[in-house]
Amino acid sequence: MLIETSIPFRYIFRKIKLDLIRVLIFSITFHIILIFFSSYLPQIPFQLPTVLGTSISLLLAFNVNQAYDRWWEARKVWGAIVNDSRSLIIQLKGFINNEHDLQGNSASILQRMAHRQIAWCYCLGQSLRGNNPITADVENNLSPENVDFIRTQNNKPFALLMLQMDDLKELYETEAINSFQQVQINSTITRLCDSMGKVERINSTVFPVTYRIFIHFFIYLFLIILSLALVETVGWFEIPILTLIASTFFLIEKTAKHMQDPFKNKPTDTAVTAIARTIEINIKQILHRPNVPEPLAPEGFYLM
Template sequence: MLIKYSDNPFKQVFGIAFYNRKNIFLFTLISIIAVLQYEFGEIFLWNPIILPVVPVTILGGALAIFLGFRNNSAYDRWWEARKIWGGIVNASRTFGIMVCTFSSTNFSKGKVKGKEIKAWRKESIHRHIGWLYALIMHLRNHNHWDELEKYLSEEEIEEIKKMHNKPTQILRLQSEKIQEAYDKNYIEDFRHMELANVIKEFYDLQGMAERIKGTIFPYYYNYFTGVFLWLFVICLPFSLAPEMHWGAIPMSLAISFVFTILEKSGAITEDPFEGRAADTPINTITRNIEIDLLEMIKSETVPAPAEPKIGRFGVKYLD
């Protein structure tokens, strides 16, 4: 999640220009060609290309409609992703509280020892944290096992490595272990049902995130937005040159840059799980959940909160 570009305004401007340098170069080149052919066309005995302003204005209006629709839809996807992970935060805390308070030696009439209950609580919490990191791997198409190996047993790691959808299989393992806990009288029937409902909620939230990840933005919006954008960028300086002469170059560049940034922001926002500066900070959210759950079981190895990252040109963001 992008916090801010930089404390230095010069770095801000330079960074924005650097990441858009190709487009800026092309816009400037097109504008210079349009003005040169208008100013010196008569010298070389050709008729300069002059486009009327009205059609170009209409084209710009159509482009604005496409960009507005796309950006609104992209923001909806980004905001839904944030709400999904907000739901994961709340459900994870609920799950942790249930695991820590629902289990008891009372249901076995003294046959189960307290250390067995404590071990089951720790195992369940660790497995859930493993699910969180597996979900990040799944959404970002990564294959990093370091965090999972900290919280899952070797047998569980070997089992889910063979599976396509690893977070789904971890939730299955969690459900099986909850059933075992019920069979061993760690929990009683009502508490078993409540824990099963929370597992179902995790499945629902995971499915929502997978829906965003797996639903490609309609191709024709991306395609025609790009076509209209470049058609507008090419036509704009040829309509401004007769009115503004050399002033058409900076004006055309500024207008084209604004439309391009709008198009680029929509393209980035529509896929919120890629780990870029503007995406949903699922690593940071997971670390916060990890801290909460480990503190619930009084773990001695609680990690520190995630610090904001500093990217190129002083960009500060949460991963």
């Protein structure tokens, strides 16, 4: 997540360097053609780029809006993960029957599940970004057996949720919770499983490819026609004007592209590691643990 401090100019323009160079090339080319072969260029009426500009602006604005919805949906799902992770631990704490607790057994299951929940959040975030999902944060919150187990599994966050389910079953079988409470906690874990599925869906569903290609193609068509229309009226001023206009369109297009895919290990990502840290802080406070960590600090102009 980009934060509201000064974003380096270099970071912004690196993204559209290639497109700008192309635009420069054809705008200079048209200029040269104009000087030498003036009569070969058609006299484009200015209304033509106007109508194309309106069309592409509309498509682009809708596209940004769809990308924004997708980005906001991803953020909402991670918000639900925060809520359900906290709820899971609060519910366990509220439901576990202390009297039936022989030798502090269910108390230790609560601790185990709470730490595994923290590990799950870190693991899911890394896994979505295509990084190694078993980081130090994950290992520190899991027993060595659990770590070994998930190494053998394809979908590691999903394997962790299965372990949560196994512990829930043990709590029920040792009568630390009743059937009614088991079903309620089961619902919470099912919601976590749903949230995981939702972010996996956003991550694995490519935004309709042809749609994006046609918008890109349409921007170029607009810029070429605009360049032809400008070159005859404003002369060499055409080059800086076209470059500025092209920058704006390409920057908006890139913004849409980044919002569409919020788990690509880029500065514009949803801040999943920071969110996992928040969950860790909240859960450790619920359990009155001493070693509550600090919130994640931003890395320069962004927060991961």
